[in-house]
Amino acid sequence: MVKFVKVIPIAVKVGTVTIKYPYAKPLVTDSFRGAIEVNPSKCTGCGACTRICPPKALSMSIEGETAILRYFIGRCIFCGMCADVCPEKAIKITKEFELASEQVFDLYVDVEHEVVTCKRCGSKFVTSRLLNKVEQKLEEFPKELLYLCPRCRRIEMLSKQTYLR
């Protein structure tokens, strides 16, 4: 009949449930995905993460003599796909979520890489670290081709073969 009065004992039993954030215990569980952290010593600048990133928060650009892997937290949706695809396991998902800042620059994190210039045309085409990595993996690959950009490599290969004939 007066069933609705039951709310009172429930309320008394439960008491206060809000906590004194940010002074109380952490709010997130172990599985929580927050901002990512790129380990500059492991990253080779291959750009796999920039290709999978759904909101394009990660981008790769060449500015002057350096290649820059830029992470813009403002666009990040914290899905962690970059960490999944990174072949070097250089990306770590942190539990960081208090990311607000008064300065927009604080929301950018850059990882800088040295770049290699093409021996033939002089264009910058790959980070030197990635090239070293590839060099180790492909021992039998002709050295003179390795330092050519993809376009020049094609020309070189073609002219070589024509010469052989």
Next chain:
Amino acid sequence: MESLSTSSEFENLYSYLKRFSDRLVEEEDNLRIVVESEKLREVAEVLSKTEGVFLRTIAASDERSVNGFYKMYYVFGIDKIHRNIVIEVPVDPSDPVVPSITDIVKAADWYEKEAHDLMGIKFSGRTLYKFVLPDDWPDNVYPLRKDYTVQDLVKLYRPEIVTKAKEVEAEAAIIIPIGPYHPALHEPEYFELYVRGEKVVDARYVGFMVHRGIEKLAESMKYDQVPFLAERICGICGFVHSCSYCQAVEKALKIPVPERAEYIRSIVLEIERIHSHLLWLGVAFHLLGYDTGFMHIWRIREQVMILAELLTGSRKTYGLNIIGGVRRDIDRDKAKKCLQVLDNIEKEFKNFVDAAINVPQIKSRLRRTGLLPKSEATSLSLVGPTVRGSGIPRDIRKDYPYAAYKYIDFKPVVRSECDNMARTEVRIYEIFQSIELVKNFLDRIPEGDIAVDSWEPEPYKFGIGAVEAPRGEVIHIVITGRYSPYRWRARAPTYQNLPAIPIMLRDIELADAPITIASIDPCFSCTDRALIIDISSNNVKSVPLNILSLKSSKLFR
């Protein structure tokens, strides 16, 4: 499972369709049939008269580069035998006209308007006006046609404000939406209620104020990026969208999803339903002026949110689905924790809802308000708790089994009172049912992989993925492309349910309008403001919806 050709009940329908077109293919769960546009109305008439056939979705697609036509896909579903009938109508690009079927199949109304706006298909025999696109959108630009890329469209359409800002030499323009939008919390929805005194006579709905064009955007994204975009269609039940999308691609390309992944998907889907229904209950209590109820329900819901974070890594937008499986496993510790939390929620919720639903004001405000007759619910092909509150046991989990629901037996919750109370009760009992289902899934989950190793896209395959979201059926159609979906059509449950609101509002007290609009759980959107036009005195006044709603509670006291 029965197919249409072997089903005794639908034998006549099948032989009829067979006579109709020689281009008829029976696939695993669809019967695809190509129909010329002159004959479309005839087929639609037969389908609408066959009992148990509902319209599920309609999609328009630009396939000029593939076969020289635009194409309309009409997806009708026969719940009983778990089959779709997909009617494909090729449309001549030089004169893209299709006969309208809205007078035969009521539910087709919005789909036709949308196809007209976005694909430039004309429908003969009905009036059409700009429905989805903004009023100042350039004429003869149909964004979903393949003539335009996303970048083209951004250049083509500039909101008026940009020119205005330039005139006054402003450096930047910021648009702050005020009006039918709520700038922070809710999505925009705008209802005009026509009243005589305190009684509602009719209602009109204006929507699509934030149409974001994500179907177009997805065509420029890679397959594995789209689930994250799909998840952001809804802030409350996003997982159903990524799930539907993945299932559609998996169906189209015949990717075998590991059983364990199917179970994990189902577990998370049910957890999402629990939190969504709890959210709705809280908001409904709030609308009825019972804020104690709102607070307690949301307190209970918080545990579900934390649980979801533990299982998936995020409170909302779980980011769990990829094509061919899921990204995170549920290990033993997590499963144990999950059971503990669910037990606790079940106990607390049972205790509390028993008290809350017996509050006299709540009872009297929900009973016999917002009536939605069974016949109307059928003819509009409604979905979810809205239709189940009107005595029709439509539930996609049961009717078109997907993920792990095919391994489990359960009965959809149905109430036949057709009022707001019925829809509330459906949701309350579904919370208990979902808890039961999760426990069952956790009990039966098999060992194994959680995703396929790799898969290859193959262009121009057709797939339908449907999921029973907390609000009703979500259905996605995917036509595959080489690197991205060629066409992706997402249809959310509220799209199907909103046309029922004017029916539910007819002849009710004005003060009951907010809860009635809310009773379909319209992603709650921006029902926060309503415009009241008094026909007798011609006065127009604007009242925040929550104040409007409180009025009646006070009268009652």
